[in-house]
């Protein structure tokens with residue numbers, strides 16, 4: 037039975053979608069004013085794991101992820117760059133899509149841009165005004181949190197804290213801290229510093245606040261109540277807290293059934309920040325020579341509600357994990373034996389599959405799920421000498437089924453084979469291999485050993501099979 041930890045109720049809840057086998061997911065997407073950083077990527081990798089596991093479990097998923105292309109930061113930085121808001125944000129949106137692709141993160145089914153949903157935002161704001169949950173002050177429109185029944189429940193805010201902070205100040209900024217709880221802005225009246233960024237609407241000339249954007253885009257694409265809302269835990273307050281207040285205030289219905297939040301990513305035990313020099317984007321990782329798919333492994337292998345303490349040694353471990361799969365698949369590819377044996381491969385593959393699912397059903401317990409897969413690989417490796425072609429195919433199938441969830445095994449293996457082919461061509465190792473075989477046939481073991489050493493210096497291992505020798509890469 038599939039269970040998720042729900043931030044709102046702070047309980048592990050059995051998952052039951054609104055519509056039988058269809059799951060509606062909204063995950064907060066990027067604010068496209070810069071390249072996304074590792075912390076952001078962790079959130080997108082988490083949603084990808086969630087979505088892939090739901091699909092693996094037989095659900096069809098509609099996944100919506102917004103692009104925030106208008107807010108305080110995009111306006112500020114586009115002005116600084118001298119570009120129009122659209123030109124500026126489109127650049128980073130494209131880079132973002134490229135980042136997802138290189139980490140094999142599936143694209144959302146719908147990726148709405150905030151600037152295309154102004155009409156929907158205005159509609160919600162008008163509804164809130166009508167219900168007495170929004171009011172105008174100095175031209176801008178604010179949400180009245182005292183009118184909201186359970187304001188702050190998601191973030192575990194005490195009523196007392198709400199009272200203490202009701203200083204009468206209004207919050208205009210898109211981002212603020214708990215100490216600044218107050219009525220927050222829904223619609224910001226145009227000011228000179230906004231330049232040409234404004235919309236003329238029924239509620240005046242201006243632009244939306246950040247929080248209302250996600251309410252409008254999620255409701256329009258998924259309905260007034262949907263199944264799962266995801267995001268990093270830093271979004272619990274104020275962003276998701278305000279999303280609930282606005283959405284439920286406007287519709288009178290429950291907004292979301294399951295709130296799933298991923299924990300932070302630290303770098304060497306510290307919060308990532310530009311001033312500490314520990315701020316990384318995917319470009320930084322690639323420039324240092326690391327494969328984005330190894331970053332995928334690093335981000336996925338820790339349970340989503342545990343903090344990841346990132347450092348570059350993580351790549352050694354990720355590479356070791358990748359190697360386990362590469363070695364297994366390569367070993368299976370070399371099998372030519374057809375004779376029968378007593379191995380019960382079905383029992384091994386079923387056992388692995390069951391353990392994997394049991395762990396993943398428990399709020400996506402990835403560490404246990406991956407441990408089950410590693411145990412399976414160890415068992416297979418012990419028997420690699422007797423496994424036949426048919427069994428090898430069954431093992432391969434079960435690994436690739438699990439890869440529908442993990443999303444890195446096949447890609448990494450394909451990449452490995454390409455690199456192997458390139459290195460064989462570049463080093464012309466085939467000639468040495470042929471000479472070595474001739475030497476072996478002539479029982480000239482001295483020459484054969486010398487040739488093996490030469491081949492190893494070129495960066496290969498030799499595997500002797502029934503039909504001759506093959507090479508594999510020592511490093512890739």
Ligand SMILES: [Zn+2]
Nearest residue numbers: 064065250275
């Ligand atoms: Zn959002």
